[in-house]
Amino acid sequence: MLYGNNLYKKEYDKELQRFEALFNFASIGILVTNRQGEIVLINDFALEQFGYQREELIGQTIERLLPMRFRPKHEEYRDGFSSQPQSRPMGIGMDLFALKKDGTEFSVEVSLSQYQHEEGSFVISYINNITERKKAEEKLEKMHNELEQKIAERTQQLTHALEQLELSKQEVMIALNKEKELSELKSRFVSMASHEFRTPLSTILSSAFLVNQYINTEDQPKRSKHIQRIISSVTLLTEVLNDFLSVGKIEEGGVTVRSNTFDIQLHTTAIIQEMQDLVQEGQKIEYEHKGPSKVKLDPSLIKHILLNLLGNAIKFSGKHAVIRVNTLQKGHIIKLEVSDSGIGISEEDQQHLFERFFRGTNVSNIQGTGLGLHIVSKYAELMNGKITCKSELNKGTTFTVTFLQS
Template identity: 65%
Template sequence: MSISINDLGKDFQLSIFAAAMERGAGLVAVRELASGKLLYINETGMQMLGTTDYAELEALMQQNNLGDCDATIAAPGNGGREEREWVNKKGEKQWGVYEKLPFKHAMQHYCFFRLSTGIVSGSYYRQQIEKELERFGALFDYASIGILVANRQGLITMINDFALEQFGYKRKELLGHAVEQLLPQRVRDRHVQHRERYNAHPQSRPMGIGLDLYGIRKDGTEFPVEISLSHYQNEEGTFVIAYINNITERKKAEEKIEKLNNELEQMVEERTLQLRKAMEMLEASKEDLTVALGREKELSELKSRFVSMASHEFRTPLSTILSSAFLVKQYDAEEDQAKRSKHIQRIVSSVNLLTDILNDFLSVGKIEEGKIQVRPVNFQVEELVHNVIQEMQGISKDQQIIDYQHSGQPEVVLDPSLLRHIVMNLLGNAIKFTAADGTINVRTHRDEEQFRLMVADNGIGMSEEDQQHLFERFYRGANVSNIQGTGLGLHIVSKYSELMNGSISCESELGVGTTFTVTFPFNNNHTAAE
């Protein structure tokens, strides 16, 4: 009795092999790997593919990627079995188990492969899809955040249990209804417009940045929410996913923290007062006390100078507001409208001046505390300077001419807010210190190496001694004591320039005029853009 096929004769082995291949279930074939030529295919295989034509059979093999063995398939543990889809000559799609095995004969490489039938659909892949759907269902239904999906018309198509619990609805009460049902009545119309704009340009982002958002429950009570938006698209259309987080507890915590901060500030003030009293009583540590007193003196001088400057600068606009307000009240006749308008404009100008002074004080405080953040972006510098000049026309003198020209590349990478402040300050000084019939030249230039801003006037100019202290806090030239100013503007300009890695220089001559030049190296701009 033979227990191995090798014990049989070769002819008998071939007969057994031929019978198995011809009568076996499914397609059985052999291709030569070097040429891709189809050497053999059984009758069942031709029936499955729907043709007996050799050329059509080879084309179908190529189309279905059958018989593409490589050496790795025969490696131990790799196998060559997979469930896959294939098409016959009529284009009908079928599913089957595909197996392939490379072998070598007479120094030539071949691929033996077979394709079984009888699989209605891709059960393996179907199982994988079902598993993924189960995972998705678990994530969607058991997430600890509200999730809803709405179509392009704003109708709710899906909503998870957490969101239903948040809003107090049952699922059937929301599916197919507009998302605006979950919003307070006062914002529903605006939300429709916001939704349409989002559909036009969908992107993943937080909703209502900087705004307090609220949802409304079924019982009419409102609660603060935080919402993030995402989107996806399939054959059914475009859908928006909203992730809704009830932040009621966070709001309470924030209020509690704010209250604690206020209490802490009060405690700090009280402890500071106690510390000052204790320091006065310390006679043993005289040297430390002297140092502390010196620092206190410096701070006191700075505060005194600040108070003196503020009271001096506020006096004129406040007096103007008071007197103009009194006169407006006196001009109550209809023919006095022109006089009333004149004094109202004086009040507006004085208020604007007060605002500018306060802004200077606040800017210096932020600079000293390191709270100024540089946010460089790419923008059109010529447009920015034109806009500033247009705004400054309101404070320019009657016959003054502001001549602006730009050369070189149109775009720079800087912080537009800081650059705008620099231009406004330099241009404001030029207007202030130039005669009513004078000319102010503004030039900007952008080349491969740097960006340069120049503001030149033919005003009163300044001495060399004043130029040495020009950018110090509260410093004002000897020849401008009768002109409104805080002495902070150029200090702020120099600090803003340094924050953007730039530098400022000044050329001035008494009675001739002054030119300020601010330069920003190109390498700094390029680095900021990256």
Template identity: 55%
Template sequence: MNNALFGFEVIFNHATLGILVANTEGNIVLANPFLLRQFGYTAEEIQGQKVEMLIPQRYAHRHVHHREKFHHHPHNRPMGMGMDLYARRKDGSEFPVEISLGVYETPDGRFVVAFVSDISLRKQSEDALRELNAELEQKVAERTASLSKLVGQLEKQMKEIEQKDGELRKALQKEKDLNELKSRFVSMASHEFRTPLSTVLSSSYLISRYTATEEQPQREKHIQRIVSSVNLLTDILNDFLSVGKIEEGRILVRPATVNVETIIGSTVQELFELNKKNQRISYTHNGEPEALLDPALLKHIILNLLSNAIKFSLEGRAISVASDREGDRLVIRVADEGRGISVDDQAHLFERFFRGNNVSDIQGTGLGLHIVAKYTELMNGTIECRSALEKGTEFILTFQIPTSI
């Protein structure tokens, strides 16, 4: 037997999808064993019959027209792009399919090969995922409505309190700021929480579908998506908690003699896994490494600025960190070669919830730099931004270092 012919016969008989061959009159010439099992026919029952016997009756008359039109202009193509196609078994039951058509010429005439895939499981998974997403949307809407109602109640209470004597006005202003933060949280929660929560739900469902040992890579991919989404939610909540503490005056500065070089160096190492491809972070320190600062606040500042530099820089770009202690003055610089910040945006950079016009494609709360500025201020420091669009950004922190607590 010719090797090519033998190879074709092996593929035809052992393929894991249905293969059907029909002539120009629409008569079935050949059907492989997989297709026969799909439709419940024997080779004798199907051979010589019209292909319309495999199509639901309500579509059969239209299919005859489409088939004749195809034979007038034959070409290889996937069938039913953007459409729901269904096939009919011998017992009358129907199932969703995807079909690809191929045309070939022989001395005996022109023939059409149809490759038929049963997509019932995929359809079931898609329907289940749509139901999960709809359920999630409903839950988010309900939680948002509940939070909005709570904010409305708080605002009503505030208006009643504002009618009291002037001694309460300072306290009321602080309450108003806090409720503004809560209101913004409601608005942001409905938007920022939706994507990671949808990812967690859909990935959890898909993990349950992968039961075979060889499907471990798919499980690991969805587990990593869940971990990333949970970390994103944790970062968002931590930002809100930090802003809440700042607004309430509950951030306590605990200065201690710390090694600035060690803190910044270890932070750079922690963020190594976040680096994009070929990104490089360099760090240098000059002068006395010890300083009287709050180590937790300093670490948070460096983490935020470096995370932003990584996030807003392209692959292969350099990021530099430098610290310089001279006398009672400590200067820390974090610079990147990223997309930069416009002059207009720099005027609002450290405001709550502010996000630059050129970073709308990257997730964020608009609270990170606000927190950085407040932490810097609490340690008697200043922060300055130097940036130009598409030329990078540099943040300069300056601290006056006391000689004792």
């Protein structure tokens, strides 16, 4: 029995030596932390990467190896990983940085995995220094940019040469330019139609076919239903086209602010009345104004802003929902606010809300161009204003447009 135990211990020691060799002589940094983020094991390669002696790091938290600006946030990430651990492979597109003992920062890739032991829960980190690769990528990007610059310069030279040739070949160039413009227009239209027009056009086609089938008097409710579907689809197509036209005008500087003194309370009431035909079943729009009602803004742009915000509130709220509109004038400040209790917007999506063509991750099944809020923000800026958003998923959204009157 003693012989068996000795043989077992000998084999165990061999396996332990193999593990230690694999751990210490690996050509990648490896360290192990406990649930508190304290380093309990670190291999020689990692020590060389960071410039520490082993006794300087054992017992220290992993944040010791991070630049100061990342440490507070990393503690939150670490706690989140500990509560919901999952393996994270190398090269997932995150820009990560580590800190050497001498204060030098370097780019790294990190792979994480967790294991349970009788002594507790531990995380294994595999750390790869990718500084040289980053330098190579930056060099490649620089070369790419230089190449693009050269292409741009050559294109400009070619354009200049074509302009010179226009003196002798004016008719040919005019025809060529028209053909080019037509080709670009066709390309944009096909792209837009494939994304935004397909569903409403299909609805119009199918509804028109069905209306034609209902020839009896008793079929009138069915006819009315499909006629309404046609009207809704045409309205959607009109909105899409208007959005594209508005963005074009804004980018070309073709939008002129025409400020007039008008009653914002009466103006808002009239706009809300126009939207009544679009509300869903049981939806209700409540409006309140505070302060003087005479303002000096562009009533046309105000109408476009309110129509867009109300349209979104109606579209993203459920049936029987209450949508609230508030206007306020206090001193030089004018505020326009639209609130709903709809699906809401995530914090991450709110960071990009007013960018062109951006749509929230939770609205993929609801049609839209992703241009409306971008246009609203630009119209607000033209009138010396700004738009802000407060929202919580599944609890609703409030958009506030604030103007500063001169």
